[in-house]
Amino acid sequence: MEIKNRMITAATIICLLSTAVTEAISLARMGTELRCHCVKMESRFILPKNLLNVQLIPSGPHCSNTEVIATLKSGLLVCLEPKAPWVKKIIKKILESSKPTPETRI
The missing domain is CATH 2.40.50.40 (OB fold (Dihydrolipoamide Acetyltransferase, E2P))
Structure with a gap:
């Protein structure tokens, strides 16, 4: 019974960690997309x-x-x-x- 509880606990921890990592990756991607692309603007004429x-x-x-x-x-x-x-x-x-x-x- 103790081995079964450890396996359930380990599986739960693995699921929680994978969910946390996935959320962190998507939040990091969102952080880079939610800002201006341009820092410096060029006003000189380009042919x-x-x-x-x-x-x-x-x-x-x-x-x-x-x-x-x-x-x-x-x-x-x-x-x-x-x-x-x-x-x-x-x-x-x-x-x-x-x-x-x-x-x-x-």
């Missing part, structure tokens, strides 16, 4: 031919700033200053291209 992709991240619970992250053809990620006039034009184009056209509305 469009050097841009591979531009990602617009609206402000939200993760960050109070709107973030514009450009991927250059070199693979470098650059945070763009959303208030720079040339970046405002890019944001406008992104928002216009994401609006549904009359044909796509249901």
Whole structure:
């Protein structure tokens, strides 16, 4: 009977430890995702031919700033200053291209 109790206790401890580790990992991941991506912003003009992709991240619970992250053809990620006039034009184009056209509305 004593061996059975020890096995049940050991199984319970293993389950509790695995649950605690799983929760700790998910909380650690959440902590890194719930913050701003950009620390330094670039406002100098970047030639469009050097841009591979531009990602617009609206402000939200993760960050109070709107973030514009450009991927250059070199693979470098650059945070763009959303208030720079040339970046405002890019944001406008992104928002216009994401609006549904009359044909796509249901």
